[in-house]
Amino acid sequence: MLAKKGHLYPMADDQIHPVILCGGSGTRLWPRSRAAKPKPFLPLVGDETLFEQTVARCARSAGFAAPIVVTGTAHLAHVEDQLAGDSEARIIVEPSARNTAAAIALAALRLPEHAVMLVCPSDHHITDCTAFQAAARAAADLAARGWLVSFGIEAKSPETGFGYLQQGEAIDAAGYRVARFVEKPDRARAEQFLAAGTYAWNGGIFAFRAGTFLEELTAHRPEIAAQVRAAVAKGREVGPEFHPDAAEFGKIANESVDYAVMENTDRAAMVRADMGWSDIGNWEALHQARGGDAQGNTAIGPAELVDCRNVLVETDGPRVSVIGLADVVVVVDGGEVLVTTRAGAQLVGKLGGAANQ
Amino acid sequence: MLAKKGHLYPMADDQIHPVILCGGSGTRLWPRSRAAKPKPFLPLVGDETLFEQTVARCARSAGFAAPIVVTGTAHLAHVEDQLAGDSEARIIVEPSARNTAAAIALAALRLPEHAVMLVCPSDHHITDCTAFQAAARAAADLAARGWLVSFGIEAKSPETGFGYLQQGEAIDAAGYRVARFVEKPDRARAEQFLAAGTYAWNGGIFAFRAGTFLEELTAHRPEIAAQVRAAVAKGREVGPEFHPDAAEFGKIANESVDYAVMENTDRAAMVRADMGWSDIGNWEALHQARGGDAQGNTAIGPAELVDCRNVLVETDGPRVSVIGLADVVVVVDGGEVLVTTRAGAQLVGKLGGAANQ
Numbered sequence: 001m002l003a004k005k006g007h008l009y010p011m012a013d014d015q016i017h018p019v020i021l022c023g024g025s026g027t028r029l030w031p032r033s034r035a036a037k038p039k040p041f042l043p044l045v046g047d048e049t050l051f052e053q054t055v056a057r058c059a060r061s062a063g064f065a066a067p068i069v070v071t072g073t074a075h076l077a078h079v080e081d082q083l084a085g086d087s088e089a090r091i092i093v094e095p096s097a098r099n100t101a102a103a104i105a106l107a108a109l110r111l112p113e114h115a116v117m118l119v120c121p122s123d124h125h126i127t128d129c130t131a132f133q134a135a136a137r138a139a140a141d142l143a144a145r146g147w148l149v150s151f152g153i154e155a156k157s158p159e160t161g162f163g164y165l166q167q168g169e170a171i172d173a174a175g176y177r178v179a180r181f182v183e184k185p186d187r188a189r190a191e192q193f194l195a196a197g198t199y200a201w202n203g204g205i206f207a208f209r210a211g212t213f214l215e216e217l218t219a220h221r222p223e224i225a226a227q228v229r230a231a232v233a234k235g236r237e238v239g240p241e242f243h244p245d246a247a248e249f250g251k252i253a254n255e256s257v258d259y260a261v262m263e264n265t266d267r268a269a270m271v272r273a274d275m276g277w278s279d280i281g282n283w284e285a286l287h288q289a290r291g292g293d294a295q296g297n298t299a300i301g302p303a304e305l306v307d308c309r310n311v312l313v314e315t316d317g318p319r320v321s322v323i324g325l326a327d328v329v330v331v332v333d334g335g336e337v338l339v340t341t342r343a344g345a346q347l348v349g350k351l352g353g354a355a356n357q
Numbered sequence: 358m359l360a361k362k363g364h365l366y367p368m369a370d371d372q373i374h375p376v377i378l379c380g381g382s383g384t385r386l387w388p389r390s391r392a393a394k395p396k397p398f399l400p401l402v403g404d405e406t407l408f409e410q411t412v413a414r415c416a417r418s419a420g421f422a423a424p425i426v427v428t429g430t431a432h433l434a435h436v437e438d439q440l441a442g443d444s445e446a447r448i449i450v451e452p453s454a455r456n457t458a459a460a461i462a463l464a465a466l467r468l469p470e471h472a473v474m475l476v477c478p479s480d481h482h483i484t485d486c487t488a489f490q491a492a493a494r495a496a497a498d499l500a501a502r503g504w505l506v507s508f509g510i511e512a513k514s515p516e517t518g519f520g521y522l523q524q525g526e527a528i529d530a531a532g533y534r535v536a537r538f539v540e541k542p543d544r545a546r547a548e549q550f551l552a553a554g555t556y557a558w559n560g561g562i563f564a565f566r567a568g569t570f571l572e573e574l575t576a577h578r579p580e581i582a583a584q585v586r587a588a589v590a591k592g593r594e595v596g597p598e599f600h601p602d603a604a605e606f607g608k609i610a611n612e613s614v615d616y617a618v619m620e621n622t623d624r625a626a627m628v629r630a631d632m633g634w635s636d637i638g639n640w641e642a643l644h645q646a647r648g649g650d651a652q653g654n655t656a657i658g659p660a661e662l663v664d665c666r667n668v669l670v671e672t673d674g675p676r677v678s679v680i681g682l683a684d685v686v687v688v689v690d691g692g693e694v695l696v697t698t699r700a701g702a703q704l705v706g707k708l709g710g711a712a713n714q
Contacts (some may be wrong), residue, residue: 027664031678041644076415084461094415155541174558207438273426279383304708304709304710306701306704306707306708307701307704315694317692317712318689318692318693318694319692319693319694320696321693321694321696321697321705321709321710322696322697323695323696323697323701323702323704323705323708324697324698324700324701324704325685325697325698325701328682328696330694330696332675332694335674335675335676336675336678337672337675337676337677337687337689337694338678338679338680339678339679339680339682339685339687339696340678340679340680340681340682341679341680341681341682344663344664344680344681344682347663347664347680347681348678348680350663351660351661351663351678351680352661352678353676353678
């Protein structure tokens with residue numbers, strides 16, 4: 001598998017190129033997740049970190065190429081550490097955070113036009129790796145034919161914290177046009193979506209040919225496309241790292257790929273994926289992903305639970321003793337103690353401790 | 358006020374001699390209260406410790422003599438520290454813990470026969486000091502006439518954790534015979550007691566003449582009386598401390614004053630006391646004694662409470678953030694974290710951390 005002429009990263013025609021995005025700080029899992037050690041780099045479910053699990057899901061043995069990781073300088077050390085052993089992995093170091101449209105464009109410009117990219121957030125949890133890889137293959141097939149493909153995650157509950165994809169007409173056995181992108185709905189609409197069965201959660205996982213993505217970005221956000229090209233043209237390579245030019249990159253507008261491209265293109269497609277997905281978006285979601293004992297309790301670190309149901313305890317040292325509570329999360333980390341109802345978990349990011357790290 | 362001949366501690370005839378008992382370890386307020394620094398010596402309500410407040414209530418200006426403190430070697434340093442400045446205070450150091458019958462007998466043997474003692478636990482909280490002193494005076498008047506007087510604390514709720522006194526016929530304007538001592542009742546009986554109005558909580562505060570107490574102890578528990586006499590006879594004085602003989606004292610049976618004397622004597626009397634009393638028996642009781650803000654919340658140490666009602670937070674350093682909870686206690690102390698419902702607070706003493714200090 002030698003690099004083809006003009007291609008920056010080596011590839012085979014049928015490989016899927018994982019583009020792993022390591023962005024945000026995950027304040028909603030404070031105090032466990034901190035600015036200095038954010039969510040993707042923590043072993044939140046199981047022994048591996050969410051980032052390591054994301055890389056492992058995109059295995060060479062399953063037809064994936066070496067990963068391209070897009071991250072910022074703040075997280076670079078974590079990425080290098082947790083990629084250890086993968087000598088083919090490449091890292092694109094963003095000089096500043098400019099959201100997903102720019103991050104994906106950076107990776108697209110470093111790949112040949114016909115290369116199929118699979119864009120994966122690095123902080124999600126997926127229990128069914130086989131289902132993920134099957135969906136990735138179906139999405140890559142559509143992408144190779146010029147579609148911009150979103151993963152439509154099978155909706156399991158009327159979540160109001162996610163965007164939804166409305167499924168349109170079938171393209172092939174596995175793919176559908178996207179009839180409509182729906183912003184986070186209220187509870188009543190979310191329940192309608194769930195009942196209808198033709199809506200899926202927008203999980204932020206995408207497949208497209210690098211060239212197709214850049215064409216669509218240029219069509220709908222010409223300024224962003226030009227600015228990313230300039231940042232890449234003036235960028236520099238340092239071993240496995242590529243550093244776009246900071247001054248050029250800093251000019252780029254902060255826009256999500258959904259808003260900049262997916263909602264505007266008429267080539268938007270979706271594959272449906274039922275793969276035990278969670279964005280581990282807050283302590284309540286993490287509690288669900290972890291499961292629990294017969295009483296629904298789960299504890300990491302020294303803990304004693306008496307007369308408790310559905311209690312999650314996580315402590316980095318101090319013993320936690322809990323009596324008589326239900327549906328509560330207790331987290332002790334780095335000298336901070338959080339006690340919240342599962343419902344209150346959505347407010348964690350707004351706490352003083354989470355906001356002023 | 359010179360010492361009368363044969364009397365060990367100086368006194369005036371009309372003075373009340375406070376005998377302050379510093380016994381148990383208070384595991385039900387773990388992790389704040391520990392074996393090494395138990396409940397009486399902590400500033401649980403206000404800036405002074407419960408022990409300091411107990412001493413202050415028995416002020417010389419209100420007709421009390423210098424305090425006699427009965428404690429064990431484990432707590433001696435705390436007692437000396439918190440008595441600092443009272444050069445007349447005396448300390449009786451128990452070689453081992455033998456419950457209240459023996460502890461009170463020690464103090465009685467160190468006082469003249471006609472001296473009136475007021476026995477006070479050192480770990481209660483009383484908001485109305487004037488009412489306490491008035492009740493003490495009324496009790497002392499009865500004691501001077503040969504009665505053994507219990508404080509009958511005005512019952513405010515159908516508590517099942519206290520013993521009760523049933524009020525009998527009136528002796529004078531302030532005193533009554535005790536018709537019956539009632540062990541901790543179940544909820545239904547406690548509610549009957551509260552409705553009847555003729556029952557009061559047994560708060561463990563007593564007044565008697567030293568000689569009367571020793572007579573009654575000798576009548577009902579001759580062995581304990583003889584053993585305490587032997588321990589005192591072979592004891593030694595070290596400055597303000599008196600050390601009963603360890604070998605003799607170690608033989609004494611572990612019995613409460615209620616069980617050994619009060620329930621057997623036919624000279625049991627009571628005064629009623631409505632003085633904002635709490636035994637601070639667990640975190641729930643402490644929460645009530647502290648009160649709270651408009652939402653019933655109270656916090657000591659760095660804390661952030663969001664959407665909380667009736668939440669008590671106490672931390673010795675780590676910040677505590679609480680979201681969405683009601684009627685919950687969160688305590689962080691010495692590397693231990695306790696989270697309990699107010700109802701669950703009664704089980705704290707049985708936690709592994711509290712039991713194995």
